[in-house]
Amino acid sequence: MTRPLRTLYVALFIGVLSLLFAWSMRGVLSYQLPKQFSVIDGGLAKTFESHYDENFPVKTLGTSLWAGLDYLLFNEGRPGVLIGEHDWLFSNEEFKAEVDGPQQVRENLALIKGIRDQLAQHNVQLLMAVVPSKSRLYPEFVGDNTTSQLRQGLYQRFLDELHNAEISAPDLLSTLRKGKANTAMFLRTDTHWTPEGADLAAQQLSNSLTDGTLDGEPQRYITTPGVAKPYTGDLTRFLPLEPLFGYLLPPPDQLRRNQTQAAEQVIGDDALFGDSDMPVALVGTSYSANPAWNFAGALRQHLQRDLSNHAEDGQGPLIPMLKYLQSDEFKNAPPQLVIWEFPERYLPMASDLSDFDAQWLSALKQPNDNRHFAANARP
Template sequence: MTRSLRILYIALFLGLLLALGIWSLTAFGNFNRTEQMTLLNGKWAKAVETHYDDEFPIKRLGTNIWAALDFKVFNEGRPGVILGKDQWLYTDEEFDPVANSEQIEAENFALIRGVRDQLKQHGVQLVMAIVPAKARLYPEHIGAQTPASLHADLYQQFHAQAQQAGIVAPDLLAPLQQAKQQGQVFLRTDTHWTPMGAEVVAQNLSKTIAAQMPLNGTPQQYQTAAVKTEPYKGDLTTFLPLDPLFSNLLPKPDDLQQRATTVVNSSADSSSDAGDAALFANNDIPVALVGTSYSANPHWNFLGALQQSLKSDVVNYAEDGHGPILPMLKYLQTDAFKNSPPQVLIWEFPERYLPMKNDLSEFDPKWVANLKKSSDTNNQNLAVGQSN
């Protein structure tokens, strides 16, 4: 290499570094500093570093290229997603094996029985909405990778365990399988059900509740209307980091029809209102709902579908991103539950969470142990009673 070529090579290299450096400074255009971020406590420097790392153009370029290679060459995404056929995506939680799954299932179901007992002590009737896996409802779109044997009969086993424990848990698999002939009950690119799927579940839960534990009070009329239909990029597309360079490779967004449920104003006179107040005097909250993002996220309108089907107000204690068990344990410790327990509590519980480990470190270990122990004691008493 001649001296001139070396100088040219060095100049091009330095020019490239300078261009990339200037380009990367654009990342600070949308950086927002809060009052808590100061130089002295180090939070400002950490926030700048994190923001720069997330927005660094070369990192994004490398991420996009690598994701595109995985997607097109190996038909894979990042851990968290399983690529199916026909642009369908599935969560890998419905496919992967789980270490010590039998022990985890036993521990989680002991907590479920303990919750049942806690609710019973407060006069609350538990109704479990065991949500079938998306892979179970739409196996025709699964690609080469199939669910591990753990998931083969998980829904049926979970449902049978609930029945054996005396927990009201209507079968939701058959109604959803039937409903999918008329429309989509789960989103193609998302973990969750569609508003139609949520409505099917709500209707079946309300039939069970009406037959076995009619709600107190005068029915309240609700109406649901379609708001708008918009393209919706499901949560599973986040495991395909192809934006912005290879956005064209992403599965086509779902068409999500938003729904809204509102109460119908009653023309009843004041004497009727007084009668309603008397009926609800001993039980101000007819129905409570605890669960996951299937219940918490307003996109699916599960709360509204329940209100319309039950013809009753429903108080929602579901949480997004914490699974079904943690929100329930939190609810049991609230003043709302202790002071104003509902007549019926609906616990929305996706089947895939039964063999999943929960971090219960935020709860008193003795309290959690007593929950499990109370269920064991009740089972022993039940066995003794049956033997006699």
């Protein structure tokens, strides 16, 4: 190797190191001291190390490079997402086989029936909102991704079991199928439904109630549609293509954040319902908890009643319901109606119920009557 060529290589090497050093300094300069820290036990050093590791450029570049190769060569993302056609993304939870899935189905159904009985002891009616999987509503965009045998036809079998248990559960899938001819019912890059899909579901749930289910005078609510803005769905976090291959990411969805308010804002003692006597309680997952979909607002408008929202993000449908049953609010002032939003994909999935009393859970499951549900049946 000639001296000029060696000099060029050394200069290029030093240049690359200098660029990486300069880029790395962004991680140093962006660090902010925590409100509480300890220098003696190394707590401050640990927080700095964690922050710098998250912003280390070589790690970011390597992650982006491998994600780009997986995406370009194999049409794959990180575990958690399945890539469909026409920039549609799907949660792998809708497709995968669960360990001991049939047994878990029986366990969860037993809990659902026990919760029905627990509510009935307080003269509370249960209305189930079984949310169909996105892939079931949009099979035309699934591509080559295949669904496990247990999940095939799971939605209808879930409804059948609920009806056999005399639990009200309208067929939201049929309504959403009709609605998708006019507008998107689910977001293309997200797990969840659109505000339009949530509104149609709320309308059908309201229509399924018989007259006299809810006492009191109706209250009028008005929904104000938001302006459509770009929205990057939660499933894109499984595609860490930035900064090298960010241009390969599916284009963001367009989301309108609707807001629902009472037509006449009543203040003070003249309010129709206080915090302790809401006629309706909503329990569920992020389909209900996230205000971006305005599901709770849509329910208020169509039910013409206020409600308390006990849905939670990232907990599944069972844990929020069990927590609600043990809450002082339920024990002291049970509502007339509980709407339980329950995505179908969670039926074969296990939940960590270790925070609840095992004897109480066992009592909820008795009697364990699952004779009608054939977990391995084909659609």
